[in-house]
Amino acid sequence: MINGVKNPPDVGIQITEMKLGTETVTVSQSAPRVNGKAEVIQVVLRVLCVMTSVTALSLMVTAEQTSTITVFGFNIPLHSKWSFSHSFEYLVGVSSAVALHLLIQLLISGSRILHGLSIISSRNHGWLVFAADQLFALALMSAGSSASSVSSLNHTGIRHTALPNFCKPLHRFCDRVATSIAFTFLSCFLLAILVVLDVLWLSKH
Incomplete structure (x- = not known):
């Protein structure tokens, strides 16, 4: 009992x-999983930057045209391609590296968001992202500026010489190059915004 x-x-x-x-x-x-507005903005900006970088890359690698030009009464065949210029090759290389960097960051961010975590795991991770974003933003600015000088030369020719405006007979080529350069500078602008957001995150953590 x-x-x-x-x-x-x-x-x-x-x-x-x-x-x-x-x-x-x-x-x-x-x-509940909480993701701040700043993190959502970062993801959106990285997606946009991937799109602009890929657009700049695709426009440049498809820039090619064949035509003729008249110099001193002689018809001279012309064939222009992006790979004929080191500046254009530099732009293609930088745009490819930027797109790859951003895709890796998006994969990491997406995985962490799905697990309810912040897209930046630690302060060291934040510094790494900041350094990479800043480096690629400067590289894009350099590539865009270098390609712009070559594109400008193609449009205006060289003064006091017989070198003509190549963009008249090669207008499709020059238009694609100019649009590619514009998207390169747009990518640089978006990365610059991301750098500012990286600094704000580091200042709070």
């Missing part, structure tokens, strides 16, 4: 404690 009376309350208390413990764990695991 003594065991029959005392044991049931003991068992009941143990079960209640186990239930309370289980409920506590369940509540902590099902906590």
Whole structure:
């Protein structure tokens, strides 16, 4: 009789404690996922920057045209392609590297967001992202400026020489190059905004 009376309350208390413990764990695991507006803006900007970088890259690598030009009464065949210029090759290389960098960052961010985590795991990670964004922004500015000088030369020719305006007979080529350069500078602008957001994140953590 003594065991029959005392044991049931003991068992009941143990079960209640186990239930309370289980409920506590369940509540902590099902906590709502919160992602700040700044992180959403960063993801959106990176997606836009990927699109502009890929557009600049695709326009440049498809820039090619064949035509003729008249110099001193002679018809001279012309064939222009992006790979004939080191500046254009530089732009293609930088745009490719930027697109790859941004895609890697988006994959990391997407994975962390799906797990309810911040897109930047630590302060060291934040510094790494900041350094990479700044480096690629400067590289894009350099590539766009270098390609712009060559494109400008193609449009205006060289003064006091017989070198003509190559963009008259090669207008499709020059138009694609000019549009590619414009998207390169747009990518640089978007990365510059991301650099500012990186600095703001680092200043708060």
